[in-house]
Amino acid sequence: MTGLLYLAALLVSLGGLTLLDWRHRIAVFAEPRRALLTIVAGIVVFLLWDAAGIGLGIFFRGDAPYMTGVLLAPELPLEELFFLALLVYQTLLLWRWLERRRERREKP
Template sequence: MNWFYLASLLAAWAGMALIDARYRLVLWRAPIRSVVLVLFSSGLLLLSDGWAIEKNIFVRGESVFLSGVWLAPHLPVEEPVFLGFLGYCTLVVFSFFNRHPRVISVANATGKNQGSH
């Protein structure tokens, strides 16, 4: 068993938590609401995963980076951790740009958001 992917996900969680703490964006601003939102979004995504597994859209893939611990057929233990990180990351990024709109306006003013012509 290899725990590399799970360890990487936990490291990403820690990094996101440091950014969150530095700017007081999500957990350090409204901890109960943030946890509820992350759990709710993760639950919805797990439901969609369950549906996709049932329809054979998602199948068990083998990787040396997975722990080998399965919560259900085709559902590794890393999946809910990833889905939680996805929800938390979304909240942090949205909150950052919502609280710091100048970052977006500077990018618009300098043309950095426009593609190459």
């Protein structure tokens, strides 16, 4: 059961961000196509970064009791995909929130 804790924490966090987005219509719930394309593009960039790091021997999975043990590729755990989604989504929400705030300040 402990092997699912990290994945569960990531999913709960993604759920919280989704509720925040839904409530305030910040990204996905404001402009779904644009936001989802941005999220997917960000995840792809970070997966390429991970692949380069793994290939160079910089990144490795290690041994963690809180992970599922499912690998998407050598040294690339399933949880990494959800972590990257969380990272990119959170950054997008922050960026859009700051952008809205700036726009409100600039209005006469």
